[in-house]
Amino acid sequence: MKRSERLVAMTHYLLEHPHGLVSLPFFTEKFDSAKSSVSEDMTIINVMFQQLGIGELHTVSGAAGGVKFVPSQSVENSERFVDQLAHQLEDPARILPGGYLFMSDLLGDPHTVKQIGQLFATYFAETEIDVVITVATKGIPLAYAVASFLNVPVVIVRRDPKVTEGSTVSINYVSGSSRKIQTMVLPKRSLSEGANVLIVDDFMKAGGTINGMKSLLKEFNAHVAGIGVLAEAEDEEEERVVQDYVSLLQIQHVDEREQRIDIVRGNYFQS
């Protein structure tokens, strides 16, 4: 196979298999090409991926070694994306009764969702993660986007058990904002003992929902490897019950009367 054709095929394969280890023989056999040629292709792809700001190829040496595409988003791209997202969210037409913000249109755009996923995947690229967890409904697309880049499965926590889930483990927790007692359930066969879990959600105020997920994970003896939220909001009356999280956006102020929203970059950019 010609180099030009190999480059197209390899670029496609690597983009489709992030965080997956590919042995050199896999490519040499697939493309019927010499090891030296495939190695040179890898170098070209690695340089271009870094130039495009989408990640890089990591070489794993040894007998079981190979190459691994680790997706990441450059700081420059990330800042531009988040600033643009903040700008879109500051539109006063988004203000809903109670000072909530309408975000469904942005979360409904697969391209935006993918970019959010890429940012969290960048942040947690070096963290040991076995599964991404979220609670229905709005966090679901974000969880899949992150999981897709990290090459791990998604598990969805529900508010109510469903017959199609089999036996479930359920907990009650106190919602931070409303102080109401709520329920969360997770199918018994969805998580293995000791799994490293990344919690992803769209929004966090006091953190009651995320705290609920943490309690639920305890029931499975799972380990919380990280917490990522798209937007966090300040809540004067409540003390935040979750501390160790990463946010892309911080909603500082939603003024219904003055129709004004202030959104800044989240703590993602503070490290």
Add this chain to the structure above:
Amino acid sequence: MKRSERLVAMTHYLLEHPHGLVSLPFFTEKFDSAKSSVSEDMTIINVMFQQLGIGELHTVSGAAGGVKFVPSQSVENSERFVDQLAHQLEDPARILPGGYLFMSDLLGDPHTVKQIGQLFATYFAETEIDVVITVATKGIPLAYAVASFLNVPVVIVRRDPKVTEGSTVSINYVSGSSRKIQTMVLPKRSLSEGANVLIVDDFMKAGGTINGMKSLLKEFNAHVAGIGVLAEAEDEEEERVVQDYVSLLQIQHVDEREQRIDIVRGNYFQS
């Protein structure tokens, strides 16, 4: 920029922007390359994409013309994927009380979900679609996967209104299987008048839920451009209320006593 580098960058760009029209000048400027070189690159990429069975580049002529990557999955790849999925689902350990099948693990795998999305995107590649719609919860990842390949947004129907959605339109419908009256809501600002909508869901028995979505769409004067379900199940006691759908899998028989499941290819493969 060298051809080898351009091929990596263009392959990445096209894969990231399915169904998006790219003008030739966009690439010549981006890569500081001659029109003839970029044209040759396009030919190489087009041939390889077809050889990989992942789609092809369509040329749109005229002043506003350019090239468009239309993703599709080859029949061979599709059949192999669906047969494997059927095989995985036929595992008796999946049988739940009531003859339901546990599918959450498969729907929790981003790679599987992506492939399902690709199949529906192949089927509806030539259909005018403005938005993909699904009902919470299990259809959500599938809807995003399809929408991502079709380059359109996703809208999620809920069972209950939420304060973060703003004002909503709601309908009552009769669930086909249980004959219970249920509710569905959709935020008022989520759909524009006359939109062409593709309905996607994970499972269909009598079709009550999908029929509910159709009624809801009527309230928005939206047009149902297509219906895609991952798995359909036969239901002897009910008459199916939805006819014009496409399914990847057909669950023919779930025998709790004999611990036996029969699954065949859906009507996707009958055309």
